[in-house]
Amino acid sequence: MRMPKLTAFLTATAVVTSALTLAATAAEVHVLNWKGYGADEPWAIAAFEKATGNKVVNDFFNSEQEMLTKLRTNPGLYDVVMINAAFNDQAMAEKLIQPIDVSKIPNYADISPDKAGSPMLARDGKVYGVPWVWGLTALAINEKAFETPPTSITEMWNEAHKGRVVIRDDAVEAVQFGAIATGQNINDIKHMEAVKAKLTSLMPQIKTFWSSENDWNQMVASNQIDIGTYWSGSADRAKTHFKLPVALVIPQEGAVAWLDAFSIPVGAKNVAGAEAFINYMIDPSFYVEWVTKVGAPVSANTKAVAALPEDAFNRKVMGDPDVAKRIQFQAPITDAQREAYLALWQELKVNVK
Amino acid sequence: MAGQVATGSRSGLRSALPLLLPAYLWLTVAIFLPLSAMVFFSFMTELPLAGKAWAFTLANYTTFFSQGLYWTLLLASLRLGLEVTLWCVVIGYPAAYVLAKVLKGRSREAIFLLVILPFWSNGLVRIFSWAMVLREGGILDTALNAVLPFKINIDLMYSYPAVIIGLVHSYVPYMVLTCYLTLQAIDDSLIEAGRSLGASRLQMLRRVIIPLSMPGLVAGAALIFVPVVGSFMEPRILGGRTGTFYGTVIEDQFVAVFNWPLGAALSFILLAVVLVILALASPVLKRAA
Numbered sequence: 001m002r003m004p005k006l007t008a009f010l011t012a013t014a015v016v017t018s019a020l021t022l023a024a025t026a027a028e029v030h031v032l033n034w035k036g037y038g039a040d041e042p043w044a045i046a047a048f049e050k051a052t053g054n055k056v057v058n059d060f061f062n063s064e065q066e067m068l069t070k071l072r073t074n075p076g077l078y079d080v081v082m083i084n085a086a087f088n089d090q091a092m093a094e095k096l097i098q099p100i101d102v103s104k105i106p107n108y109a110d111i112s113p114d115k116a117g118s119p120m121l122a123r124d125g126k127v128y129g130v131p132w133v134w135g136l137t138a139l140a141i142n143e144k145a146f147e148t149p150p151t152s153i154t155e156m157w158n159e160a161h162k163g164r165v166v167i168r169d170d171a172v173e174a175v176q177f178g179a180i181a182t183g184q185n186i187n188d189i190k191h192m193e194a195v196k197a198k199l200t201s202l203m204p205q206i207k208t209f210w211s212s213e214n215d216w217n218q219m220v221a222s223n224q225i226d227i228g229t230y231w232s233g234s235a236d237r238a239k240t241h242f243k244l245p246v247a248l249v250i251p252q253e254g255a256v257a258w259l260d261a262f263s264i265p266v267g268a269k270n271v272a273g274a275e276a277f278i279n280y281m282i283d284p285s286f287y288v289e290w291v292t293k294v295g296a297p298v299s300a301n302t303k304a305v306a307a308l309p310e311d312a313f314n315r316k317v318m319g320d321p322d323v324a325k326r327i328q329f330q331a332p333i334t335d336a337q338r339e340a341y342l343a344l345w346q347e348l349k350v351n352v353k
Numbered sequence: 354m355a356g357q358v359a360t361g362s363r364s365g366l367r368s369a370l371p372l373l374l375p376a377y378l379w380l381t382v383a384i385f386l387p388l389s390a391m392v393f394f395s396f397m398t399e400l401p402l403a404g405k406a407w408a409f410t411l412a413n414y415t416t417f418f419s420q421g422l423y424w425t426l427l428l429a430s431l432r433l434g435l436e437v438t439l440w441c442v443v444i445g446y447p448a449a450y451v452l453a454k455v456l457k458g459r460s461r462e463a464i465f466l467l468v469i470l471p472f473w474s475n476g477l478v479r480i481f482s483w484a485m486v487l488r489e490g491g492i493l494d495t496a497l498n499a500v501l502p503f504k505i506n507i508d509l510m511y512s513y514p515a516v517i518i519g520l521v522h523s524y525v526p527y528m529v530l531t532c533y534l535t536l537q538a539i540d541d542s543l544i545e546a547g548r549s550l551g552a553s554r555l556q557m558l559r560r561v562i563i564p565l566s567m568p569g570l571v572a573g574a575a576l577i578f579v580p581v582v583g584s585f586m587e588p589r590i591l592g593g594r595t596g597t598f599y600g601t602v603i604e605d606q607f608v609a610v611f612n613w614p615l616g617a618a619l620s621f622i623l624l625a626v627v628l629v630i631l632a633l634a635s636p637v638l639k640r641a642a
Contacts, residue, residue, distance in 0.1 A: 065611035169589075171609065208511040208593030222490055224510075335610075342610050343420075349597040350422050 027054045029273040032070060033082040035060040038133075038290055039281065048280050054273040071096040076267035079274040085120040085259040086330045088129045097263040099126035104275040107282045107301060115300040120332065121261055129261030130278050133233075135297030136248075136318075136327060137173055138255035140230035140238075142220050143245035153181050153251040155227055162205050166219065166228030169209035171345035172333060173256070174199060177229055180254045180328070187331040196344060203352040213237070220244050236313050237295030248313070250323055257327040259300070395617035413618035423602070423619065427626065430599035433516065434582040438574050440521045445528030445573065450562070452529070453536035454544075468529045471522060480590050483519050484510060487591070511593025519587040524580070528573035535569030536562070571638045579627055583620075599623060 033039040040058045049055055059078070061067035064087050071081060071091065083091055091097045102108040108116070111131050121129035139156070141149060145164070156165055167174060176186040178195035189195060207225055210216050213234045219225045221244055235248040262278045264271060280286055287304035290296045291314060298318045299305050308315045317323065333341075394400065395414070399407040417423045452464055471479060486492045489508035497507060509515045539562065547557050563570075585600035592598075599619070606616030 063608060063611075065609075069611070203594065206594045208596075211589075222488060224489060338610055339612065342605060343422075346597070346602060346605070347422055349594070350425055352594050352597075 027052075027270065027273055028057055029054045029080060029270055029277045030057045030059065030078045031080045031082075031277065032059050032061060032067060032078045033080075034062075037082070038286075038294075038296060039080075039082065041290065041294065043289070043293070044280075044286055047286075048277065051280070052273070052276045054270070054276060056277070068094075068096070071265055075265070076269060078265045079268040079270045080277050081263050081265055082132065082260055083129060083263050084330075085118060085129060085131070085261050086332045088120050088261060088263065089332045091263065092123060092128050095266055097128055098266045098268070099128060100130060100264055100278075101275070102127050102130070104272075105130060105279045105282075107279050107303075110301045110303040111282065112300060112302045115259060118259060118329075120259070129263045130282065131259055131261045131300035132278075132281055133297040133299055134257060134259040134329075136232040136250060136255045136257050137168075137177070137229060138232060138235075139227060139249040139251055140216075140235040140246050141227045141249055142223065142225055143247050144223060145226035149247055149249055150227070151249070151252050153253045155249075155251075156181075157202060157205060161226040163207055164224070164226040165202070165205040166207055166210050166216065166225050167202070168229055169211050171342040172338060173229065174345050174348075175341045176256050176330070178202075180251075180256065183253065186256055186328045192344070196348070199348055200351070203348060206352075209349075217242055217244055217246075220246055231297075232318065233295060233297035239313075241295050248317070250317070250326065252326065254326045254328055257329045259329060260297070261300075391617045392621065394614050395621055397614045400611075400613050413615045414622065416615060417619060417622050423599070423622075426597065426599045426602055427623070430582045430584075430623075431626075431630075433520070433584075433588075433598060434578045436517055437520045437524060437581045438578045440517065441525045441528040441577050442570065442574065444521065445525045446532050446570065449529045449532035449536055449569075453533050453539075454541075468526050472526055476523065476586065479523060480519055480587055483515070483522070483591060487515050487518070510591070511595070513592065513595050515591040515593075516588050516596060519591045520581055520584060523587065524577045527576045528570075531573035531576065532566055532569040535566040539565045567638075575631065579631075582627060583623055 031039050038044065039056075040060075045056045045058075059070070061070060064084060067081065067083065068087070068091060071078065072094070081091075081097070083097070088097070108130060115131035115134065118131065121127060121131065139150075139153065143149075145161070155161070156167075167177070175189070175195060178199045179186045179189045181198050182191065182194045184190060184195070207219070208215075210219070210228065213231075216228065216230060216234065217238050220238070221242075227249075230246075230248065232248055235246050238244045238246040262281060264274045264278075268274055282299065282301045282304065284299075284301065284304040284307040287296070287299045287301065288307050291308060291312065296314070298314045305315055305319060310316070396409050396411070397407050398410045398412070401407050448464075448468065452461055452468070456464060484491075487508075488494070488510035489506065491507075491510070493509070494507040497505060509518070543561060543565070544557065547561050552560065583600045583603070585598065585604045588596040588598045589601050589604075590596075603616050603619045603623075606612045606619065
């Protein structure tokens with residue numbers, strides 16, 4: 001008596017699933033990105049779907065390694081993937097992403113030449129990544145703790161802030177931060193011992209290691225910290241949208257800059273939809289709304305940045321040529337380097353106990 | 354008699370097979386196979402993804418012995434396990450005794466519910482609640498300063514005590530439950546007999562109640578010690594800069610650098626160490642039990 005019911009149920013499920021699959025193949029764009037990072041904003045998806053008829057399906061990753069694994073293990077599933085430019089090389093070498101025909105992306109012409117011409121995104125005259133946004137890993141301060149904002153990275157070592165300093169729990173970021181503090185090139189660290197010594201002396205200052213924007217914002221909200229490493233886009237969000245007393249400081253010694261770009265995986269089923277989606281993501285209309293409603297890093301599209309108000313942080317501070325001179329863009333890191341950085345970072349964390 | 358028991362149990366096994374099958378099938382599919390895969394990974398140089406070349410190696414295991422870092426962390430984690438277990442006994446055993454021997458009826462049910470309650474809430478929620486209580490200017494700090502005539506500054510957040518508090522809170526129900534079961538099984542007439550023979554309260558506890566409830570204490574301790582040694586979530590969130598333990602390092606290998614082989618090797622070393630400790634302790638515990 002149960003069998004026919006079960007069969008009927010299974011058949012029904014099968015029919016529904018195949019119907020869904022049919023609808024899916026019509027025009028779906030599968031996007032792989034960080035969660036809460038622009039591409040999954042409901043208003044943006046609605047606008048894109050209305051304009052192009054493509055349906056957006058979002059999937060997320062929690063680390064670059066996870067993103068690469070998802071591409072490796074699901075060939076043909078994703079149409080668009082957001083890759084930090086420092087990882088583009090690895091994705092291309094593993095044949096996970098394909099060259100992009102930029103003539104199909106009208107907004108590509110407005111991308112600032114230094115970003116579009118980044119050697120990390122193009123190889124043999126072919127474009128493997130369309131620059132989307134860039135930002136800094138710099139310092140941010142709790143404005144309640146400072147009369148005047150500090151200008152030097154050495155403020156992190158100031159005894160006055162003992163036990164009220166935070167740094168992100170990320171080996172690569174920590175080591176590159178140490179490189180800047182010791183006046184080295186973040187992509188070619190010659191004196192690892194100096195970095196280690198500098199970070200060792202920072203450890204007694206640390207309150208905790210943060211891992212998400214929420215950690216940082218909560219600690220500022222409850223006035224537990226004075227200063228720490230932070231991302232430029234996040235500091236902007238904390239100030240404008242959570243109304244927290246947070247200000248970004250780009251130290252005179254410099255800061256780590258990163259560039260995020262969109263790529264199209266090998267075997268993508270809807271390349272036209274992917275191109276349309278990337279075009280929309282770098283469009284000024286999307287960017288201005290993203291900055292105003294949510295807070296965002298700096299667009300790689302010059303017209304998008306120009307569409308912001310004069311005094312907008314992403315235009316005034318981040319666009320300052322003086323800042324551009326100080327920052328260092330992250331270059332690719334080998335697996336061996338990453339493991340060495342982690343070993344160093346873990347050692348520092350263990351010795352502090 | 355012995356033969357009878359043997360044939361009885363054999364036919365019992367046959368009839369029990371359909372009952373056992375789902376559980377064992379589930380264990381095979383959900384636990385044994387992934388665990389075997391992890392054993393396999395732990396001997397590899399590289400995960401075999403996207404046609405990457407890999408080979409068998411012992412390097413992941415030798416890394417543990419060649420770097421003092423992992424030893425230090427393992428010892429720290431074992432100490433954490435012991436301390437948490439100890440606090441769970443101190444807090445859980447008296448509670449279990451009261452539940453089993455003192456309270457009856459409705460009040461027992463109510464207290465029981467309070468003990469079980471943490472089980473019903475998500476682990477992360479519990480930890481973040483502790484974060485609100487323990488920090489400077491948090492609930493504990495504010496409440497104490499409101500009551501006490503002098504000013505004290507309580508900032509337990511991001512410290513070793515905070516990790517202990519969070520873990521004890523998460524695991525104390527295990528101790529209460531296991532001890533409750535054995536304490537409840539103690540025949541009240543034994544206690545009355547001891548009393549009538551003139552034993553003091555302390556003697557009763559030492560000579561009658563603790564020995565008889567030892568199986569529950571041992572089971573609770575094992576249930577708590579093993580997961581606490583490998584814990585990573587509580588230390589990471591509550592421990593701040595002192596929150597690096599063996600478990601958090603394993604998590605880093607899986608999540609941050611994607612070095613599954615090393616992460617798997619470290620996990621199996623932990624498993625081995627824990628098994629050795631339990632094996633060494635078992636004669637002592639058996640005698641005690």
